[in-house]
Amino acid sequence: MGRIKYILKDKLGIDKAIFYTLVGRSLGIPVSVLTIFFIARYLSPEEQGYYYTFGSIVALQVFFELGLTGIITQFVAHEASHLTWNGREFVGEEKYKSRLASLLRFCAKWYSLFAGFIVVLLLVAGLTFFNHYNAHGKDINWALPWIILVMGTAFNFLIAPITSFVEGLGKVKEMAQIRLIQQVCQPIVVWGGFILGAKLFVSGMDALLKVSVVLFFICNSSIFRMLKSIWKEKVSEVISYKKEIFPLQWRIAVSWISGYFIFQLFNPVLFATEGAKVAGQMGLTLQALNALQALTLSWINTKVPRISGLIALKEYVQLDTLFNKTFKQVMAIGITFVFLFVIVLITFQNLNITLFGVDFGTRFLPAIPLILMAWATISMMPVNCWATYLRCHKKEPLMLNSVVIGILCCTSTLLFGKLYGLMGIVCGFAVLRLISLLWIRYVYKIKKIEWHKK
Known part of the structure; x- marks a missing residue:
């Protein structure tokens, strides 16, 4: 034991x-x-x-x-x-x-x-x-x-x-x-x-x-x-709302609103371009992948009070030791869960396996779109960790990223969804997630150096 x-x-x-x-x-x-x-x-x-x-x-x-x-x-x-x-x-x-x-x-x-x-x-x-x-x-x-x-x-x-x-x-x-x-x-x-x-x-x-x-x-x-x-x-x-809370809140609010519109567009666009079945497959796939992501983010979310406290005390060495260890755990466990999920679903699809009389393989996206959405989910795991670390400093340096990626995702979904349907949407989304990953990693490294010098 x-x-x-x-x-x-x-x-x-x-x-x-x-x-x-x-x-x-x-x-x-x-x-x-x-x-x-x-x-x-x-x-x-x-x-x-x-x-x-x-x-x-x-x-x-x-x-x-x-x-x-x-x-x-x-x-x-x-x-x-x-x-x-x-x-x-x-x-x-x-x-x-x-x-x-x-x-x-x-x-x-x-x-x-x-x-x-x-x-x-x-x-x-x-x-x-x-x-x-x-x-x-x-x-x-x-x-x-x-x-x-x-x-x-x-x-x-x-x-x-x-x-x-x-x-x-x-x-x-x-x-x-x-x-x-x-x-x-x-x-x-x-x-x-x-x-x-x-x-x-x-x-x-x-x-x-x-x-x-x-x-x-x-x-x-x-x-x-x-x-x-x-x-x-x-x-x-x-604690002054105007001077302390609002400067952080409005930036996070913009990020939340951007994310809301990004993910809410997938299903209606697919419903219009490829029908209810494909829209349902996307909805169920997103629900499952988001659940796996939420499961792995338990590692970082439960550390927010501790991370915030270390920042307040300026214990930066201890802070980075805790964060780096947690980050590795999130990525290792998150990638494992998503990989197993994809493998199981593709196996179900190829072998036509049913459970309780339901063909679960056909309820989710086909293999290639599924893999692309799985990649997009994995790319969001480090992004969420870095975002949590930065926001625990009571600052929001990711607003520009949220707005730009939100506008690009919205445009990509509407345009490529109309032209190429499902594959257009998932390919555009996967590429934009890569751009966002690299961008936020750069912001994380720069802001970490800048803030901890003070």
Whole structure:
């Protein structure tokens, strides 16, 4: 057992936070696959269209969040690195406690305001949209499920800063445990809902479940006492949104928005040029590859509080030792996962293997487009690591890259998709991912030298 722990922790870098995150995300992959069977079994084709369109419209909340949750974790980690929790309160200089308290109050105001906007705008947008385009859904009960989903989405938005704040305080393991519990409970609610005839209500039920799990465990743990202690602190020195947060946030927001439009274009363009089947293959392939990427990024994401703290203390040697080790682990494990995924799928396709009566090989992209999209996914792994490292300095030097690559990807998808269909889209995307990889590597090296000289 000692040898196994040594290999997992020291060689592979799997601490408790990563372990819980990996288990949760590992569960997410089979859960997603099995959910497809339940959707096909218990929803009509028209209801299925409503189900996925619900998700697409709800995803617009990214335009309200604008990258703030990730920034919160970094700012909290910077301030908390100067404080110590003694079980009742934080001990340290008053200015750091004050800045933490000001940030917590700012989050409460910001997210409360925009949660209200989300409710109003999503309700109006959704009801208007579905009322206008309901030629095939006159007999479908969609209005009440949509309202419940919007409310669940708003509640999730409202508690998002709490989870980010808690992670910044160093409670990464605890938040990973909470997310794992969410992953375990999700299929019970979703699959059970489908079996019991809940149909489109399932999306709202899932959203409300996530909120309930987070609130229950935070309110019944020491985390609540920590947050209460910070909230009660007298605010004498504040974190300025205008001077400190906004200069970083607006750059990250541009990056997020660019990414949103890049990936949302694939399916509609393919649907128009090559039909629903190919669009479905692209959607499922992207979902699987993104899941693998998210799984491997557990290694770097769980290190954000530690990386941010080392930067705040200017412990650059220790910082680079931690980052370089984590980077190698991300790449080694990420490449292995993607390689195995591609090999298994190509084997299924060539041998016409079926599982549970479903030909999974034909549900994903053919071999060559699959390989190109796999390469694009692998190229994003080092990019995400470098981006995390740079942003933990509370700066955003990648905005120009995001905007330029976003515009080029959008243009490439529309143009080559129209001219060459699937192959045009994936070839253009693969080339642009290579350009982005080289560009961001250059920015990482230059900014690392520049910032650490100060």
